[in-house]
Amino acid sequence: MNESVKRPTGRHHGDLRRALEQAALELVAENGPGGFTLAEASRRAGVSVAAPYKHFADRGALLAALVLRGYTEQRERYRTAMAARPDPAGQLAAFAEAYVQFAADQRALFELTFAAGLDKARYPDLVEAGSSLLELLDAPARTLRGDGAQARGLVLAVAASAHGQAVFLLEGVLADQPDPLAQARRQAASAAKALTDAYGQTPPASKTAP
Amino acid sequence: MNESVKRPTGRHHGDLRRALEQAALELVAENGPGGFTLAEASRRAGVSVAAPYKHFADRGALLAALVLRGYTEQRERYRTAMAARPDPAGQLAAFAEAYVQFAADQRALFELTFAAGLDKARYPDLVEAGSSLLELLDAPARTLRGDGAQARGLVLAVAASAHGQAVFLLEGVLADQPDPLAQARRQAASAAKALTDAYGQTPPASKTAP
DNA sequence: GTCTATAGCTGGATAGAC
DNA sequence: GTCTATCCAGCTATAGAC
Numbered sequence: 001m002n003e004s005v006k007r008p009t010g011r012h013h014g015d016l017r018r019a020l021e022q023a024a025l026e027l028v029a030e031n032g033p034g035g036f037t038l039a040e041a042s043r044r045a046g047v048s049v050a051a052p053y054k055h056f057a058d059r060g061a062l063l064a065a066l067v068l069r070g071y072t073e074q075r076e077r078y079r080t081a082m083a084a085r086p087d088p089a090g091q092l093a094a095f096a097e098a099y100v101q102f103a104a105d106q107r108a109l110f111e112l113t114f115a116a117g118l119d120k121a122r123y124p125d126l127v128e129a130g131s132s133l134l135e136l137l138d139a140p141a142r143t144l145r146g147d148g149a150q151a152r153g154l155v156l157a158v159a160a161s162a163h164g165q166a167v168f169l170l171e172g173v174l175a176d177q178p179d180p181l182a183q184a185r186r187q188a189a190s191a192a193k194a195l196t197d198a199y200g201q202t203p204p205a206s207k208t209a210p
Numbered sequence: 211m212n213e214s215v216k217r218p219t220g221r222h223h224g225d226l227r228r229a230l231e232q233a234a235l236e237l238v239a240e241n242g243p244g245g246f247t248l249a250e251a252s253r254r255a256g257v258s259v260a261a262p263y264k265h266f267a268d269r270g271a272l273l274a275a276l277v278l279r280g281y282t283e284q285r286e287r288y289r290t291a292m293a294a295r296p297d298p299a300g301q302l303a304a305f306a307e308a309y310v311q312f313a314a315d316q317r318a319l320f321e322l323t324f325a326a327g328l329d330k331a332r333y334p335d336l337v338e339a340g341s342s343l344l345e346l347l348d349a350p351a352r353t354l355r356g357d358g359a360q361a362r363g364l365v366l367a368v369a370a371s372a373h374g375q376a377v378f379l380l381e382g383v384l385a386d387q388p389d390p391l392a393q394a395r396r397q398a399a400s401a402a403k404a405l406t407d408a409y410g411q412t413p414p415a416s417k418t419a420p
Numbered sequence: 421g422t423c424t425a426t427a428g429c430t431g432g433a434t435a436g437a438c
Numbered sequence: 439g440t441c442t443a444t445c446c447a448g449c450t451a452t453a454g455a456c
Contacts, residue, residue, distance in 0.1 A: 050423070
């Protein structure tokens with residue numbers, strides 16, 4: 001992918017901002033979340049270490065931009081995956097499957113959203129974007145369970161299960177399986193279904209409206 | 211920050227090795243897995259930056275020791291928690307609960323086992339110790355499902371769900387709940403039960419315990 | 421918008437005295 | 439086993455030229 005164009009380090013980029021983000025992602029993919037440095041990303045983008053500061057306030061700003069992109073991309077994916085299903089239970093399962101798929105497709109982006117190590121107080125937008133992801137599950141969960149607290153429980157159960165499968169997949173826990181990705185996807189989906197069924201059994205004496 | 215505390219920096223420790231590990235854990239607890247440096251740990255232990263090298267080959271060796279300790283401690287906890295239950299399903303639930311509890315009690319140790327960023331090829335012992343954790347679930351899972359592949363699925367489903375709950379708890383996703391820890395524990399346990407029930411429905415014609 | 425140059429800092433690791 | 443001293447590397451960020 002990266003042609004051996006060893007930039008004489010003097011050319012201007014069409015979109016340095018994007019190039020830096022891309023380089024950062026590669027670094028994270030190769031060396032983990034802690035493996036990203038502004039200096040190395042600059043080198044890979046073929047610019048000096050000073051150039052990034054025209055596009056990002058500091059190192060953290062670049063990371064924050066990536067995390068935000070990660071959330072946005074996830075949201076879009078999950079929304080699409082869920083929209084393809086008519087039934088609430090199917091939507092929850094679709095989410096779980098898409099969650100695992102995203103972790104596999106965009107490993108660096110996925111890891112960053114959980115391990116960027118950013119000061120949450122300094123980037124409140126990210127917290128917002130993160131919680132908006134789980135909100136996608138509110139509609140189907142409420143359709144199934146009505147009550148707020150119990151619906152919330154179902155949302156968390158499905159998401160937690162999917163997250164665990166995703167982490168296990170990336171961490172190599174499933175390495176002994178024939179097709180780890182397919183395995184994780186299937187597991188996440190069927191766990192979502194099982195959790196939905198189990199939780200759906202207990203509407204505590206009908207809808208307890210607040 | 212603490213420069214006023216000018217350690218005489220000349221005293222000998224009873225157990226520097228342990229003191230360094232402890233300081234490292236505090237660093238991770240405060241600043242995340244990436245927040246650990248040998249230099250800062252040395253400062254906190256009240257010794258020079260050269261001292262650690264008499265106890266650890268390098269920075270990675272200290273981290274590896276911690277990760278190993280984390281696995282050992284987890285194993286012991288899970289074993290104990292499971293031993294208190296007579297039924298396989300209860301054992302799986304007990305594991306899930308204990309898993310969340312460990313993450314809460316030993317946050318730094320828990321985070322390190324997943325984000326130490328160690329070269330797995332260089333520390334094969336850690337991989338071994340890690341997978342031995344899930345093996346604790348094999349016995350109850352096999353009792354419930356007999357078949358190897360299906361039992362494996364149940365093991366992974368329960369563990370993944372527990373892991374997700376633990377991460378959500380630490381990440382603050384449950385911050386809007388009254389008692390996040392209790393919530394996560396309960397959720398992990400009941401999810402384990404739900405998954406056990408669902409997966410237990412399809413035993414390949416072997417003896418299924420009630 | 422990008423470069424060169426640089427300041428300032430922190431960390432990992434080693435050598436040799438005690 | 440611990441210290442002092444030191445080296446070297448790498449990163450972040452800024453200033454000023456073009």
